[in-house]
Amino acid sequence: MRAEASRTGTWAEALLTFVQHYPGVHLREIRRRLHIPIGTLDYHLYRLGRQGLVAVRFQGGYKCCYPSVSETVHGPIPAPEQTVLAFLRQPLPRALLLHLYLEGPSPPSTLLQALDTSGPNLSYYLKRLEGAGLLAREGQGATRRVHLQDAKLVHRVLLEFPPLAETTVDRFLRFWSELHP
Numbered sequence: 229m230r231a232e233a234s235r236t237g238t239w240a241e242a243l244l245t246f247v248q249h250y251p252g253v254h255l256r257e258i259r260r261r262l263h264i265p266i267g268t269l270d271y272h273l274y275r276l277g278r279q280g281l282v283a284v285r286f287q288g289g290y291k292c293c294y295p296s297v298s299e300t301v302h303g304p305i306p307a308p309e310q311t312v313l314a315f316l317r318q319p320l321p322r323a324l325l326l327h328l329y330l331e332g333p334s335p336p337s338t339l340l341q342a343l344d345t346s347g348p349n350l351s352y353y354l355k356r357l358e359g360a361g362l363l364a365r366e367g368q369g370a371t372r373r374v375h376l377q378d379a380k381l382v383h384r385v386l387l388e389f390p391p392l393a394e395t396t397v398d399r400f401l402r403f404w405s406e407l408h409p
Contacts, residue, residue, distance in 0.1 A: 239264050240272045247282055247293045250392055251305055252313025254290035257392070287314035288321075288356050300388050308378075311360050312385040317392060320345060321353050328363060329382050333375035336365075 242262055247253065253261075259269050273293065276282040283294045283304075292314040298305045305313070315321040323343050328334060334342075340350050354374065357363045362382075365374050376382055 239268060240276065243269065243272050244276055244281055244295075247276075248295045248299065249390065250317070251294045251298060251389060252292050252310060252317045253392065254292050254314070254317060256290075257317065258293065261392075285310060285314070287311060288318075288360065290314065290318070292317070308381055309385050309388075312362065312382055313389060315357060315360070315362065316385065316389075320349065321357060322391075324350075324353055324357065325362065325376070325382055328374065328376045329379060329386070333373040335370075335373055339374060 280296050283296050285292050327342050363376050
């Protein structure tokens with residue numbers, strides 16, 4: 229029983245540290261990175277939430293976790309920044325936001341080519357990001373352009389919070405997809 233309590237404390241500590249370092253990370257990514265069984269993860273998130281240490285917010289179909297007090301902003305992370313973080317923690321929305329941030333307004337055809345994804349997949353994420361108020365689409369047909377609603381907000385979040393480190397599995401999957409397009 230003592231070993232179980234010790235491991236439970238270790239999981240809770242690891243979870244809290246991970247959420248503090250990578251706010252906005254979603255439940256499945258935490259499970260994948262920390263190798264915590266999903267039931268145990270839910271249990272510890274519940275406990276940490278009851279203690280006022282972690283807040284869980286549903287964003288874009290994901291359960292995203294935030295520290296109740298962020299050392300980076302010296303308090304709770306504001307809701308607009310939480311929304312941006314939730315999307316930056318997902319590969320395709322992150323690539324889309326970064327492209328628009330770095331390249332400026334772009335037509336969907338350029339985004340499709342730059343992100344190397346399917347049209348329906350791009351459309352799905354454009355709708356989600358637009359629904360969250362992070363980007364807007366203007367024009368029709370060949371003149372349609374997509375742009376960030378608040379590039380300064382995206383800039384601030386990118387500077388304040390570190391990206392998730394790429395794992396060996398991530399590198400392998402990227403390498404494999406480049407070999408077999």
